[in-house]
Amino acid sequence: MELYTTHFLCNQAHRTAPTRQFFYTQTNWKTAPISLDLGCGTGVITSELTFSHAQAIGLDINPDLLTQAVMDNRPNNSVHLVLADATSLPFRSSIVSFVLSHFTLMWIHNRETALAELKRILRPGSLLAAIEPDYTGRIEIPKNAEYTSHSPIIDYLIFRGADPFIGGKLPFELQNFDFTEVQFGTLSWEYHPEAAQTEIQDEATLLQAKGIHWKQPVFTYTPIFWVIAFKREIRSE
Numbered sequence: 001m002e003l004y005t006t007h008f009l010c011n012q013a014h015r016t017a018p019t020r021q022f023f024y025t026q027t028n029w030k031t032a033p034i035s036l037d038l039g040c041g042t043g044v045i046t047s048e049l050t051f052s053h054a055q056a057i058g059l060d061i062n063p064d065l066l067t068q069a070v071m072d073n074r075p076n077n078s079v080h081l082v083l084a085d086a087t088s089l090p091f092r093s094s095i096v097s098f099v100l101s102h103f104t105l106m107w108i109h110n111r112e113t114a115l116a117e118l119k120r121i122l123r124p125g126s127l128l129a130a131i132e133p134d135y136t137g138r139i140e141i142p143k144n145a146e147y148t149s150h151s152p153i154i155d156y157l158i159f160r161g162a163d164p165f166i167g168g169k170l171p172f173e174l175q176n177f178d179f180t181e182v183q184f185g186t187l188s189w190e191y192h193p194e195a196a197q198t199e200i201q202d203e204a205t206l207l208q209a210k211g212i213h214w215k216q217p218v219f220t221y222t223p224i225f226w227v228i229a230f231k232r233e234i235r236s237e
């Protein structure tokens with residue numbers, strides 16, 4: 001099973017929808033607004049970024065996922081899909097009014113370069129918003145007897161090239177990049193037994209494919225961070 005099934009991404013996007021609504025209230029849409037869905041995957045969220053007459057760019061490095069995004073967003077002329085790497089964005093500087101990273105920055109190997117690129121393309125005063133996990137606080141009940149110190153999911157994510165601990169680090173990284181008004185917190189969401197079971201099943205299938213035996217817990221919880229930060233306005237002396 002591939003890591004990102006359509007089903008998995010839809011489920012994830014559904015659960016974070018209220019937090020994205022919060023992001024949009026923080027966005028200062030200026031003339032000719034353009035928004036960027038960084039690492040848009042199958043494009044499950046991209047069309048949402050066309051509200052307020054914005055043109056939405058969905059950008060992803062994976063051609064298979066992007067092909068699906070193209071098919072799913074076909075009737076929408078305000079959605080533009082681009083095959084590119086977040087560490088080398090094919091855009092002019094200061095053209096984007098809003099950037100969303102929804103479980104994307106965690107997968108980007110050279111995050112420093114990607115953050116520098118995002119800062120370059122954002123208009124001064126514009127918003128970068130991210131939703132990213134932090135497996136430091138992962139809870140599994142009951143714990144597997146052979147994995148008492150930490151979940152094998154963490155090793156799996158690292159093996160696949162992800163940073164499972166990005167959530168708590170990102171706000172400070174953005175501060176170091178001179179983003180301003182950095183705010184962050186963790187998502188709270190209602191417990192949906194069906195969605196939770198599906199996530200556990202998906203994780204078990206991933207681990208099984210790598211030969212890792214993980215007895216499915218009845219309950220898991222992974223803290224998910226939301227982070228917002230603004231590109232500093234240019235000061236007129």
Ligand SMILES: C[S@@+](CC[C@H](N)C(=O)[O-])C[C@H]1O[C@@H](n2cnc3c(N)ncnc32)[C@H](O)[C@@H]1O
Nearest residue numbers: 009039040041060061062085086102103104107
């Ligand atoms: C977990 S998926 C999230 C997809 C989408 N944001 C969503 O929530 O449905 C992470 C995405 O980041 C993309 N990605 C990883 N590294 C990337 C890079 N360097 N540049 C652009 N996209 C990247 C992957 O191809 C994948 O689609």
